[in-house]
Amino acid sequence: KQWYQRRVRANYFIQTNLRMFRGFNRGRGRHGGTSRQNLGLALLAFQIFQFGIDRIPLVTLVTLLTNIGVYLQVPKLFDIHMPQTHDVCISYQGVVMYREYSRLILSGFYHLTDMHLYYNMASLLYKGTQLEPRLGSARFASVIGGLTVLCVLCVTNDCTK
Numbered sequence: 001k002q003w004y005q006r007r008v009r010a011n012y013f014i015q016t017n018l019r020m021f022r023g024f025n026r027g028r029g030r031h032g033g034t035s036r037q038n039l040g041l042a043l044l045a046f047q048i049f050q051f052g053i054d055r056i057p058l059v060t061l062v063t064l065l066t067n068i069g070v071y072l073q074v075p076k077l078f079d080i081h082m083p084q085t086h087d088v089c090i091s092y093q094g095v096v097m098y099r100e101y102s103r104l105i106l107s108g109f110y111h112l113t114d115m116h117l118y119y120n121m122a123s124l125l126y127k128g129t130q131l132e133p134r135l136g137s138a139r140f141a142s143v144i145g146g147l148t149v150l151c152v153l154c155v156t157n158d159c160t161k
Helices: 002-020 039-051 058-071 074-078 092-096 114-135 137-154
Strands: none
Touching (some): 039 058, 039 114, 058 074, 058 137, 114 137
16 A cells, blocks of 8 residues: 555654664753754654644544643643643652642653653554544543553652652
């Protein structure tokens, strides 16, 4: 299929370019110093538009755009308070001992670097376009929410120290 050939070419392009930039954004990004060209955001935009924004199912698209918006801190443009990353990171102790239940949901929307965002959203794009049409939008949204909560509860390290 033509769609499959475009996907193979795009994946080859991404893999060869990632080899050139291995370690390019390690430990840096918007929190750790200088921003490094936002390679992850560029790759993510390429993936989305190459796939076709009109072919992405609704829940997958809304989740993608929400994650990108939180990373770019779009709510701050409308004077909406955004917690710091260390206040919402995955923490079993934060949820169970300190009853910070907002971590259950918010931790799924925060990413430290643009490459972290890219890998998670590229995975969501692929899996969402496969699963959402089969499960239906409501069931797929509940799967995403359930997996987000389970990830927080499975992590036993404490990021708040």
